[in-house]
Amino acid sequence: MGHYLTAPLRWLAQVIGIPLRGWQRMTGQGGMIALFLLPNMAIFTVFVLIPLGMNALYSTTGGVEFFLADRPYVGSEHYQRLLDCENYLQPRSCRDDMFWVAVWNTARFVIFQVGIMTLVAMITAIILNRAIPAKAFWRAVFFFPVLLSPVVVGLIWRWILQRQGLANLGMVELGLEPVNWLTDRFWAFAAAVGVSVWAHMGFYTLILLAGLQAIPRDLYEAAEMDGTPPFRTFYRITLPLLMPNLLVVLVLALIRAVQIFDEAYVLTGGGPGTSTMFMTQYIYESGFANLLRNPGLAAAASILMALVLVVLTLIQLWLSRRAGGNR
């Protein structure tokens, strides 16, 4: 059976190898790299670069038509509308106040979600790194929500948190007053943050756990022999050696948090009012869901959001290099 399979494969490799060797002779190593990159670059161009370019073009056109050819050129009008603000800290002073509400909601969400999630993921990773009973089971438990679709996550938590949901039923059973989790502005925002932390922390816990396991045990043993208190051990050994993983976690979580949409949209619909309307929802609503769509405005908003993501990615690259250099 083995011979039956390897013979044709060997023949195929030889057939493919002939033009490849010819190409390598002609172009050298650089040419080979270009050749192997070509399929990826083609796919990237078709599915990323061209849509990006078209999105940029859309952002300079107006009207409700979807075909670019049918859309009149309006220049920077959409950007002017989005950025026309007396005071950027007060959305109500802006011409498109919804956009700035969404920007500030997203900023608040990023700060709370990333902060809380990183902290919780780190604590969880430290606990899971210890010799606890049923370690594998607990690791699976914390990772399980990552496997769920964001829409499922949103629906599950909506059933739990709605007025007559499980959370309120439990509170009533305990003799407590039910809480309007999804119709109170504070609680709805807290729910969006909490649910997002619950849904994604497993992935980041795993990254931190890998980092913790890479720290040599003898460092801890030496610290223990010296009688170093646990907090000092954490501060002097764990944290510095975990820093590269922590940076990866922070930046990945940051980029993901900026793009928050699906689970929050299913959970709160952006409400109450606009308390949980984030940038991606603003783009979606403007471009697709509003009774009168404005694809150009949505495209302009998405370009501005992309700029924020580019800045965050550059920070990630800078921090990664810096962390790499320090090691």
Place this chain on the structure above:
Amino acid sequence: MTKFLKIMATASSLAIAASAQAGEVRMMWYSDGVEGEVMQDLLNRFMEENPDITVTLDNVAYQVIMEQLPIQLAAGEGPDIARVTNLKEQAEHWLDLTPYVEDPAYWNENFGAQFDWMRPDDSEIIPGFMTQLTLVGGFANKTLFEQAGVEMPGEGATWDDWVAAATEVQESQQLVAAFVIDRSGHRITGPLLSSGAVLKGEDGKPAPLDEAAQAFITKLVDWTESGQHMKDVWVSAAGTTYRSGADEFINANIAMLYSGSWQIANLSTKIGDGFDWVAIGSPCGSAGCSGLPGGAALVANKNTQNPEDVGKVMDFLAREDIVKEFSERTLFLPAHKGVIEAGGLDFQTDDPQAKAALEKFVAATGELIPAANEIPAWRYANAVYGGMVNRISQAMAGEMPVEEIFPRIDADVAEQVNAAGSGQ
């Protein structure tokens, strides 16, 4: 290898051919109640009569009709036929059925009254037909009123009367809220017009919200803040997303629901003998007691590859006997002039409450004020609906005082109209 390539080539060519094969018609359909099953039944009968045509019914969520269909249509794709409520906004995409139906005069005679709702201004095309007429109106939980010992307001009762009575029931029966209006600009437009508001300016464009409109919106926000109007339905979404209050009524969490005639089958099926309910029409304002007419239409996509087959399907479904049967089985108000004039609709329900509700809504069509009749054919209606829902929800959620939302609504509507008109 050659065999594999041959199979692949055949499969590809079949797939390409299938996308535009003669005799195949796709219909995109959404359901509020049982009408999907009824439509499938009717289509099965059509296919028996016309074995050379296969009609595939794609049952989708209403949100797909609202959000995905417009994009498909704009891209020159989409189903051959679709059931749509956002008619005027997408008028440019509907096929003119005139050359494809057997008797255009029949269509004009029986469905012509609503053609302007779905075709471009000043156009003479036959764009499709209304599967049903709907009328916005209210329902009351009769059992809760009786248990509370509160008499239901009678003919000519105002919004204030109804809210006061429902609030008494709320307090007596410890309900979550007294009443709810669906989260929809369409739903609150009837009460606004009944209050004397003028939404359509003399130039045909949206007029700024006047005192009458502001007064009703202020009341609605006040009722929400005081817990009389159910907050959940309106503040559980941002933007223009539609939310129905029907489930709250079905679960007896409220004493009164303001929704529309299309809910009758839904209420009848889901409430069953859980409690007694009645249709109450539209509470009155200073200018009348009007709901808003509307409905869903079956329209053909002008990009269809099979207009002749589409014409045959539409001709079948528009037949007088078929429209009558569809209306009787779905408990919908028909839009067919001949069916209405002939009368004697035998709505197929054992539920006397549903029959009484249908009669009430038919009677309420006589109370429509002229301004309400103009709205379905007004191209800027959606701009007004969207602006109102979004901002009223903000005021209800306590994000801004109600006085602040009025200039915001005017600005939003103006911005939308401007953007839709000529690209900003």
